[in-house]
Amino acid sequence: MKIKDSANQLLLAFESSLALNGNRMPNEPLFAGVDLGTAYTVTAVVNAAGMPVAGALTRSRSSIRDGLVLDYTGAIAMVRQQVKLLHEAGFTIKSAAAAYPPGTTGRNAQAFANVLEAAGLQAVGLIDEPTAASLVLEITDGAVVDIGGGTTGISVIRDGEVVYTADEATGGIHVDLVIAGHYKISTEEAEKIKTDPTQQATIFSLIRPVFQKMASIVNHHLRRHPVTSLYLVGGTSCFPGIEEVIETETGLSVERPVNPLLVTPLGIALSCLKTALGEQHGMGKTR
Numbered sequence: 001m002k003i004k005d006s007a008n009q010l011l012l013a014f015e016s017s018l019a020l021n022g023n024r025m026p027n028e029p030l031f032a033g034v035d036l037g038t039a040y041t042v043t044a045v046v047n048a049a050g051m052p053v054a055g056a057l058t059r060s061r062s063s064i065r066d067g068l069v070l071d072y073t074g075a076i077a078m079v080r081q082q083v084k085l086l087h088e089a090g091f092t093i094k095s096a097a098a099a100y101p102p103g104t105t106g107r108n109a110q111a112f113a114n115v116l117e118a119a120g121l122q123a124v125g126l127i128d129e130p131t132a133a134s135l136v137l138e139i140t141d142g143a144v145v146d147i148g149g150g151t152t153g154i155s156v157i158r159d160g161e162v163v164y165t166a167d168e169a170t171g172g173i174h175v176d177l178v179i180a181g182h183y184k185i186s187t188e189e190a191e192k193i194k195t196d197p198t199q200q201a202t203i204f205s206l207i208r209p210v211f212q213k214m215a216s217i218v219n220h221h222l223r224r225h226p227v228t229s230l231y232l233v234g235g236t237s238c239f240p241g242i243e244e245v246i247e248t249e250t251g252l253s254v255e256r257p258v259n260p261l262l263v264t265p266l267g268i269a270l271s272c273l274k275t276a277l278g279e280q281h282g283m284g285k286t287r
């Protein structure tokens, strides 16, 4: 199934709202979502209509690693900083939903909500990342493939429910390592080359094997959980041409939204709104 135009419009609206130059409507209720990732921490803010109005994105600096909060203090400081930035731009958020990577359970999942609370936000709702992504993409069936900084996550969704999930090492960091090794440069410099649109075509053949490895992870997990469509999310999915490698290696239809990096954070904010509406109608928390 193709990704709807409305989903891409929403992502583009969120992308522009990151500039924080939108006008804040007085007294407009705000709903937020915080995505604590290995590479980036992203906060998304939507209004009661589910339209993105603001957001913040920062490099994570080793506070989170592959689904675990390693450095609590660092993670809290990062969220606090984003809340302050949003407040200064006129978007005062008091509560937010948190999300945890697929396969995270119990206390490890709760840790993501605890970071929000410690940063002064009321944590309303805790959702798994692929379900958050599916809220934006408006999909009920298929596999969400989240290629982030540290890992490639595969989540199979059937009738709107996550029925299988796996997360394996191999993400953007591994792409950086290959570039750094080849050019004998630091991973920071490698990251700059990788995200520079004018250099991406040149390094494509060098990093193709890393994308093939990601595809083989997908193939391995989908063998027992067949789907017909893959939906690429996560920052590494931004790399032009990665979708073709995944398509060739898996033989499946691959859909990529306009900005894969922003899908999950926006979905977390939408889940915050959904929880709030559910509570308003006396339905209790959605998740």
Ligand SMILES: Nc1ncnc2c1ncn2[C@@H]1O[C@H](COP(=O)(O)OP(=O)(O)OP(=O)(O)O)[C@@H](O)[C@H]1O
Pocket (backbone or CB within 6 Å): 036, 037, 038, 039, 040, 041, 060, 065, 066, 067, 147, 148, 149, 150, 151, 152, 171, 172, 173, 191, 194, 195, 233, 234, 235, 236, 237, 238, 239, 240, 261
């Ligand atoms: N335009 C781009 N092209 C290629 N890679 C990109 C681009 N933009 C960001 N990335 C990469 O995306 C990764 C971060 O993606 P994302 O924010 O989805 O990961 P994360 O959620 O922090 O990590 P994880 O899901 O592994 O915990 C980084 O490795 C970054 O280099």
Ligand SMILES: [Mg+2]
Pocket (backbone or CB within 6 Å): 037, 038, 146, 148, 149, 234
């Ligand atoms: Mg992630």
